[in-house]
Amino acid sequence: MQVAGIIAEYNPFHNGHLYQIKQVKRALPNVPLVIAMSGNFLQRGEPACLDKWTRANQALQNGADVVVELPVAACVQPADRFARSGVRSLAALGVTDLFFGAEHAEYDFMTYAKLVKEAHGDFKKYDESYAASFQRAITTKIGHEVSQPNDLLGLAYAKANLAFDSPLTFHPIQRKQAGYHEVTLGKGTIASASAIRKNYTQGEDKLAQYIPAQTFNDLRQKELLSWDDFFPYLKYKLLSSSVAELQTIYGMAEGIEYRLKDQMERLTDQADFETWLKAVKTKRFTYTRLSRLACAILLEMKTAEVLAYEKVPYLRLLGFTPTGQNILNKAKKSNPHPLVTKVSQDDKNNFFALDYRAGKIYQLKNKTEQDLKRAPIRIS
Amino acid sequence: MQVAGIIAEYNPFHNGHLYQIKQVKRALPNVPLVIAMSGNFLQRGEPACLDKWTRANQALQNGADVVVELPVAACVQPADRFARSGVRSLAALGVTDLFFGAEHAEYDFMTYAKLVKEAHGDFKKYDESYAASFQRAITTKIGHEVSQPNDLLGLAYAKANLAFDSPLTFHPIQRKQAGYHEVTLGKGTIASASAIRKNYTQGEDKLAQYIPAQTFNDLRQKELLSWDDFFPYLKYKLLSSSVAELQTIYGMAEGIEYRLKDQMERLTDQADFETWLKAVKTKRFTYTRLSRLACAILLEMKTAEVLAYEKVPYLRLLGFTPTGQNILNKAKKSNPHPLVTKVSQDDKNNFFALDYRAGKIYQLKNKTEQDLKRAPIRIS
Known part of the structure; x- marks a missing residue:
């Protein structure tokens, strides 16, 4: 059974993300879509602008069938580790095809991954970052630069996939408009998440053309955190x-x-x-x-x-559609990772402690309990 | 040489405190007065309403000649330990006569101290506090209850004095009006610090009759913290x-x-x-x-x-008058405790670390550096 997957942050969910989901549906019609999403703290080391439940709901309202939360120990990590947890988690849930945006969709990411398998940065040069050093190493191995943020993340997914014996087929999607770090709103219907967050305080109405209805409604009702x-x-x-x-x-x-x-x-x-x-x-x-x-x-x-998570990974189920329910039923039988649907008092004092703590800290400003007594969102 | 001393918190300095200082001056005319004062966190486990510099200045403007700060490790302590550090610090600075307010100034505190020397609470009764248990023990030894807050603090001073071979002569001062825990403003000119803090937001003008000019001016300019x-x-x-x-x-x-x-x-x-x-x-x-x-x-x-402080006590000099300068010059020669006049980078990483940290945390809300580059207040 074919299942599509995306690793995402949705901070917040916008038309660029919707475009990506539409490309998935076009490439693989009638194939269910699973999203592995960051929780309340993101890969680049920042609090999410809206909480994980709100962002999961945005994805579910726009074509996702299952949204699972990647734990804090998986998210607040360099790209390689983040990618590794994302790929491993999707594969564990039965995902067969990975979709991701890239500045250069024509790149053969899996081949590149094999070329850079042994490449690594140089920790010994005290006047540059590991990232810059690693960048030089991969340029040498591949023969040209791979330097744009989504291309690099794609390469990280490919390396992770390779490490797990390639459970996923790769589908890079050409990114349209809006660079990742772009902070101004453009003329089209796609703007970067940074631009949307930055322009949020200037009145939500002007954001309407860049975001789906659910996100628009959420922005009207909730304060964006930073x-x-x-x-x-x-x-x-x-x-x-x-x-x-x-x-x-x-x-x-x-x-x-x-x-x-x-x-x-x-x-x-x-x-x-x-x-x-x-x-x-x-x-x-x-x-x-x-x-x-x-x-x-x-x-x-x-x-x-972090080590405990790496040893025994788990996922939190944030929400699903009826189609998603089928995937979950199948995954339950084969999924080697615990899928948390309800956080118990025992969980919060044990393997889930870091996530529970992160939720409580997020709640200090968000004022909404994040874990205890929160049931997965069901879309009928 | 006779030197008077008071152990205080001045949260904030009010007419009751001024009355006490006037009683000192009446009992021992032309004798200098040293105040050992809590810093930014107080004995009852709360942040001071105004910072230590502001409160020290209030005392200096109203008759104190020297104000030294008792370190955090001395202040945020049960009454017995607080009293012990206060008595020890004053004695180290050459103080000979201790003045303190009491609900029963007629009590012979030093004699009581001898009677209750061996008294202690019972830690084994699981349905009452140590304080309540200790209360019963001293009633038995003295023959009557000693239960009012200032009387109890007086008894704690006396026990500490006894432990250090009685360097201080005791002068209990009969407290006038306003109970310690009183929260309403009365008809006279004395109100409790609690009542003053509680009524602060209701407009400062109505507080004028209960506080000296310096405190009144401070309340106009600064926000009270809690x-x-x-x-x-x-x-x-x-x-x-x-x-x-x-x-x-x-x-x-x-x-x-x-x-x-x-x-x-x-x-x-x-x-x-x-x-x-x-x-x-x-x-x-x-x-x-x-x-x-x-x-x-x-x-x-x-x-x-706390143990490090107990072993090597120290004091922070907050301010002094010309008369105070003389006491300090004498104390310098004989004082067994370091008297900190300037906090160095080295101090803040060593013996002064807890105080520096407390200052930085207080500063989060008070927005004024508390220790580095703060010189003692000099009143000319």
Whole structure:
């Protein structure tokens, strides 16, 4: 049985995402679609603008049949690890075909993956980031640059697929308009998620042409969250924690904890997240890596928790359609990963602790319980 | 040389405090007066309504000659320990005469102290607090109840004085009007600090009759802080910390950490500090003890830090008058405790770390640096 899959963040769901789903339906008509989505904290190290339930519902209203949440330990990760968890999770749910947007859909990602299998960055050059170093390595192996964000993510999916003996068939979809980092709204019907978030406060009406109805309604009713909402907690956390405590946080390396704490202490009382990020930036750490570290600090994400997840991955079911129900019934028999449909008191104190904690911290600003007593969304 | 001393919190400084200082000046004319004052977090486990510099200035403008800050490790403590640090600090600065308000100034506190020297509460009764149990023990030894808050603090001072071979002569001052816990403003010129704080938002003009000019001016210019300002950080801290991490906090006992965390998770999104406090209350823990624990959690106060302070006590100089300068010059030669006049980068990473941290956390809401580059106030 063929099942399509997408790994996504939907921050928030917009016409570009809808276009992608339509391409899936065109390529594989009558094939169900499973989305593996980030929860309330995202791959680039930031809080989601809307909570996972709201974003899952947006996807379900626009063609998705199942939406599962990738745990925090899978999401707040460099692209390679994020891709690995996404691919592994979709394969576990019986997905056969992976769709993803790419700046260059003509690239043969699986072949590239084989070429760069042994490529890695150089940790020893102290004046550049690992990402920049890795970039050079893959250019040499492939023969040309692969440098655009979605192309790179596609390559990461391909490497993950290769590592798991290629359970997924690859379908790159040519991205239309709007670059990933684009912050202005254009003339067409597609704008980047960054542009949509940035223009949100300027009145939602002008966003109508870029987003489906469900997202439009959600934006009318809910406040978009960002790092600025959680920055007071990050600040408090860095001021109140000792360097030794910070060293227990996942991803802390090279003594950066001293700098993160010291720069926070020196910050003016009015400074925001961006100001702090600029103050801590070094050549060795990209903004994204620092944002992810900030996320890990905010969430008290520990290395042991990430290792436990890697060892026994799991997924949270956020919602499904009747078609999705069939996939889930089949997956239940074969899925090697626990699929959490209800979080118990026992779960929250054990394997689900990091996710529960992240939900509680998100709730500080979102004011909506994220896990306990939340049943999957059912679309009839 | 005779030097008078008072142990105080001045939260904020009001006419009752001024009356007390006038009584000192009447009893010992031309004798300088040293105040050992709490910093930004108080004995009853709450943030000060105004910062330590503002409150020290209020005291200096109203007759104090020297104001020193008792460190956090001395202040956020049960009355006995608070009293012990206060008495020890004043004696170290050369103070000979201790003045304090009492509901029963006729009590012979030093004699009572000898009688209750061996008295202690019973930790084994699981349905009452240590305080209640201790209360019964002293009633038996003295022959009558000593139960009012200032009388009890006086007794604690006397016990501390006894323990240090009685360096201080005791001068209880009969308290006038306004009970300690009184929350309404009365007809006279004296109201409790609680009543002043409670009535602050109802317009400062009506407070003029109860507070000296300096306090009045400060109230006009500054926002009064309370637990409600810091509650979001406490909430974040309890939600993000594991039970094991909470167990490292000073004063955590009897498994209360499970309850503190659990009740915070169950709280509604709108609930405030008082609601949480009521939710965690048990027969074994008084509200004050729980508030102190909350303070210790907020400040990440560790047992090792308290022990380090007990072993090598120190004081922070907040301000002085020319008369005060003379006392300080004399004290410098004989004072066994370091008197911090300037906090260095080295200090903040070592013995002063808890105080610096508390200052940074207070600054989150007060928006004024509390320690680095702050020189003592000089009154000419």
